[in-house]
Each structure stands twice: as structure tokens, then as C-alpha cells.
Amino acid sequence: MCSxxxxxxxxxxxxxxxxxxxxxGEGKTxxxxxxxxxxxxxxxxxxxAVDLNWHAxxxxxxxxxxxxxxxDAVKGETSIENxxxxxxxxxxxxxxxxxxxxxxxxxxxDPTGLGIEIIEKARQCYDLVLIDASPLxxxxxxxxxxxxxxxxxxxxxxxxxxxVTPRQAxxxxxxxxxxxxxxxxxxxxxxxxxxxx
Amino acid sequence: xVRFFVKRYFHGIATRRVxxxxxxxxxxxYGVLSALTADRFSVTQxxxxxxxxxxxxxxxxVDFAPMNQVVAHPKNFLQDSLALREIYADLYGGMNPDQxxxxxxILTQAVDKDLSLTMVSDGIAKMAYxxxxxxxGKTLVGYYARRLxxxxxTGLARKKQQSFKREFSQQNIQERSSAVSNLGLVxxxxxxxxxxxxxxxxxxxxxxxxWIFAVSLLAVLFxxxxxxxxxxxxxxxxxxxxxxxxPILGSMPDFNKVSAALEGRG
Numbered sequence: 001m002c003s004x005x006x007x008x009x010x011x012x013x014x015x016x017x018x019x020x021x022x023x024x025g026e027g028k029t030x031x032x033x034x035x036x037x038x039x040x041x042x043x044x045x046x047x048x049a050v051d052l053n054w055h056a057x058x059x060x061x062x063x064x065x066x067x068x069x070x071x072d073a074v075k076g077e078t079s080i081e082n083x084x085x086x087x088x089x090x091x092x093x094x095x096x097x098x099x100x101x102x103x104x105x106x107x108x109x110d111p112t113g114l115g116i117e118i119i120e121k122a123r124q125c126y127d128l129v130l131i132d133a134s135p136l137x138x139x140x141x142x143x144x145x146x147x148x149x150x151x152x153x154x155x156x157x158x159x160x161x162x163x164v165t166p167r168q169a170x171x172x173x174x175x176x177x178x179x180x181x182x183x184x185x186x187x188x189x190x191x192x193x194x195x196x197x
Numbered sequence: 198x199v200r201f202f203v204k205r206y207f208h209g210i211a212t213r214r215v216x217x218x219x220x221x222x223x224x225x226x227y228g229v230l231s232a233l234t235a236d237r238f239s240v241t242q243x244x245x246x247x248x249x250x251x252x253x254x255x256x257x258x259v260d261f262a263p264m265n266q267v268v269a270h271p272k273n274f275l276q277d278s279l280a281l282r283e284i285y286a287d288l289y290g291g292m293n294p295d296q297x298x299x300x301x302x303i304l305t306q307a308v309d310k311d312l313s314l315t316m317v318s319d320g321i322a323k324m325a326y327x328x329x330x331x332x333x334g335k336t337l338v339g340y341y342a343r344r345l346x347x348x349x350x351t352g353l354a355r356k357k358q359q360s361f362k363r364e365f366s367q368q369n370i371q372e373r374s375s376a377v378s379n380l381g382l383v384x385x386x387x388x389x390x391x392x393x394x395x396x397x398x399x400x401x402x403x404x405x406x407x408w409i410f411a412v413s414l415l416a417v418l419f420x421x422x423x424x425x426x427x428x429x430x431x432x433x434x435x436x437x438x439x440x441x442x443x444p445i446l447g448s449m450p451d452f453n454k455v456s457a458a459l460e461g462r463g
Contacts, residue, residue, distance in 0.1 A: 027449060034449065157446060160437055166429040167440055174441045186444040189434050191451060 013045060016119055016129040018153035019188075020146040022173035024056065024135045026161040027190035032132040033062040040092040045127025048084060050095040052115045052144050053134045057097030063087045069098045074114060080121040095122070115144040116152040129153075136173040150182035161190045205432060209425025216421055223413040224406055231402055235393030240326040240334035242342040243386040247320055250383055251352035252345070255279075259359075261352035267345075268322065271314040274348075275341060281305060284340050288333065304333065312337050314345075321386060335391065342385055349383040 017035075019028045029051075036049040051059035060067050065085050073083055084093035095118065122129045131153055133146040150156045156177055160170055177184050210217070248268070251261035255277055267274050285294045285301055294301040311328035324342045326334035431437045434445045 030452065031449060158441075158443070160431055160441075162434075162437070162448075163430050163432055165431050167431045168429060170431060170437070170441060174443060184443060186446040187437055187441060188446050189437060189448040191448050 013127045014123045014129065015127075015154040016123055016131060016152070017185075018131040018133050018146070018150050018156045019159060020133040020150065020156060020173075020177075021135045021159040021161075022165055022169040023137050026135065026159045026165060028053070028135070028159050029058040029062065029132050031157075031159055031188055031190070032059060032130045036087070036092055036130050037089065039128055039130075040089050043091075045091070046125070047092045047128045047130065048080075048095060048122050048126040049087070049092065049130045049132065050118060050122060051097045051132045052118070052149060053132050054097045054111065054144065055134055059094060059132050060085075060096040063094050065094060065096055067096045067099055069096050071098055071114070074118060079125070080118065081125050093126070112145045112148045115149050119149065119152045136176060137169060147176055147180045147182065150177055150184075151180065153183075155183045155185040157185050158187050159190055160187050201433065201435075206422055206425060209428070210418070210421050213421055213424060216417060216424075219420075220410070220413045220417045224410045227406060227409050228398075228402075231399075232395065232397045235395055236329055236399070237394040237396070238326070238328065238331040238334050239390075239392045239394065240331070240338045241390045242324045242338045243317065244322045244324065244342055244345055244383070245320055245386045246322050246345070246349055246383045248316055250349050251356045253348045253351035253355055255348075259355060261355050264322065264349070265316070268314055268316050272309075274314065274345070275308050275312055276305075280340070280344065281308065284336055287340070288336055303330075307333055308337060312341065314341070331391065331393070335389065338389060342389075346383050346385060353383070 019032050019035075021028050032049050036047050039047045049059060051057050053059075057067055063085075065087075068085065069083060080095070081093075084095045086092075087094050119129060119131065131149065133149055134144055136146055158170070158174060158177070174184060246264055248263065248265040250264045252264055252267045252274070254260045254262055254273075281301070281304060282294065285291070285304060288304070289300055307326075307328055307330070311326050311334070313325050313327075315323050315325070317323045322345070324338050324345065326338050328334055431440065434448060437443075438445050
């Protein structure tokens, strides 16, 4: 899967890959965690997995971490390396979501801009940045807009949960991303619950 | 392609297998309703008549037969096409039913199979119906009971006339007349008795039950196919690639199964 993504991306390092889906619960976080682990094993350089799904963060759980990101620190001049947490595997760091209960105040600006800033900073320090983004639908104002973030990434992979994702939602998500100018590399099919295979 | 749809159809059935319980809903409803509903009726009418009473034969204007012979061969008395036409007219109107008429055939069969004439005791005969149509039963029993009384009265009159013709002796006439009058009056005894019968199960319900089950099964299988067809979810990699116009970069297995398999091996 990593090789397929690399081929699809055809971009020099460093590169940032955003993983999103049409609706929640499709397996984005599982895919990001898996890709990160595989990339480290295949010695793809320094890898950072970023949890930008702040509305329903889950990436930290895969690596036994706590949500500890300080928003003010991100907005300051602090290097991203001071914010990440080691995953336990050499070469793989995790940038968790914000602390539980921490909310954006009006003065903090839009979360999407913050997400783009994180990606830009991460690209300076890591060879591969994997972004666990929010789903496109059922959005709310606390979410980062995955469409806007996708433009900051080099490529976007859409996760589809076979047997569950409604085809109209997947099609709409695909069209929105492409219309917005995102580089949609392709689809990763999560076969969980799919008894047809 | 066809293989995929067949596989998808069976997958849909397996996913919604609870729906298969609906197959039993209609047969169960039929079973409960038929157990609770009276579907057999016995209609009886007693007639005061001696076994020696002459009953006029419909086939002849002068002949008669004693009641015990009529009871021994009731079909001669019951299966009369004119009588059947009159009963048909009472029930459905119209005196000339087509022989192919289903209702006429059912009526004929009811007279043949469900109607009986027996002697309960020397002075009492019983016209009885046991079948599935209360209205038909009441009409048949009422009609044939009245007919038996009329025929018996006609038979008595015919016997008297024959006695006059054969015997010219005044004494013999008086003896014969008294013998005929000793046979007593012929009349209906009491009112018609109607009883409804229930049963948890009857073998004749099996055919309809099997039909209902088969139709239910087909309907539920059709419904499951329809639900699967209407399911908007993307089902396979090929379908996803075609529908979205994007390449499939890879697929993730069910990690729960992978973990279980690794733990089992480890």
C-alpha cells in the first residue's frame, strides 16, 4: 500500500499525505497508524503521524499516548519537534490532538489555518507526514476543514469502508476534493465487515 | 459480474438473516386464526317418522318405499337434480346453474359427502350435515327435512289410494286405513340444531399452509434482494473504482481477524 501511495504521489521527499473519508468511522486512523508503522519498518526516513481530527481524536490511542497538544505552543515559534511525542518506534513520532476539553475560542482564529500551519512546520522536519484528517461530512465548526487541509498536503487518500460507506457520500466527497484542487491519489478500501471478499 | 451479484445476494440474505423469521409470520398467523376460527359446522334436524312410513319416490307418481329403505339408500332420496336446483336457487338465485359452475359442484359434493340421513330410534330420523359451510348446511338440512316430511305425507296418501284400489271389501278397507293411520304423524321434531367446531390442526389445512409458507418464503427472499439492491453502500473494489473513477491504492483487511489469527498461531 505504501508503494502504491509513493507511486501515485510521484513527489520528492518530504511529502505529506492526508487521509480522509466521506463519513466518520471508515478507518482513517487505523490506516494512518498502519501506514506510519509500515513506513518506519521500510526505512522511509523520519515519519510523523499527525492527528488533525480534533473533533474525534483517536490516533494517540494506537500508540498508548495522551492528547497533549498545546494550541498556544503551535501558534508560537516553537519547533514542531518540541510538540511531538515519540511513538516507541525509532523514526516515528506522533503529534496528538489537543487536550481533551480544550476548545478554540473566537480569538484563536480558525482551526483549519492552524492545521495548515502544523503541516508546513512538520514538512520542515520530517520526510513523511501522515495526516489523520476529519471526515468530509457531518462537519461542525470545531473541525478542521479536510478540503482546505488537503491543499496543503501533497496527496489525499480517501478511505472507503466496503459494505458501509454510501456510494453517494463517497462520490460527493471525491467530487468536492477534486473540485477544490486536492490531489486525490485514490481509494483505500477498508474491508472490515465486508463478507463479500 | 453475475457471480458478484449472486454472491452479493446471498451476502445480503446472510446479513439480514433475522428477516427470514418473517417467513414464518404468515403461516403462523394462518395457523392461529384457523385454530381460533370455527371451520366445521354440524347442522341437525330430527324428524318424527316411523321406519315403516311409506315415502313417495320422486321417480314415480305412484310408487313409494318404506322409510327404512330410504335410510338404507339415502342417495336415491338426496341426489335429485331438481332438489339441487331448488337449493341452488335458495342459496344463490337462478334455477339453471351451469354444470361447470363451481358453486353448483360444491353443492353437489356437499350433498354427496357431508349430508346424512339416519334413524336415531324407531320414531325419530335425523338429517345431519357436517361440513365447512354453515349456510349451505342449514339450507340443505332444512330443505331435505321438509322434503322428507312432504314425501312421507305423499307416501301415506299413495298407500291409502293403493289400498282402496286393491281391496273392495269394506272391512278390509277399514283395516288397511287403520293400519296406515297407525303409522302416525310425520313432522319436524324441534328446531334445527347448529354447532360450530374448532380444531388446533386438521390435515386438510396442510396444502394451504404449504402454499402460504412457499409464498412467504419467496416474498421474503424477494424483499431481501430488494433491500440488498437498494443498499447504497459500496461493496467491492471494482465497484468503488468504477463508481468513483479513482484507482484503488490498496485494501485493509479486518485487523481483528488478523490479530486473532496471529494470536492463534503464536
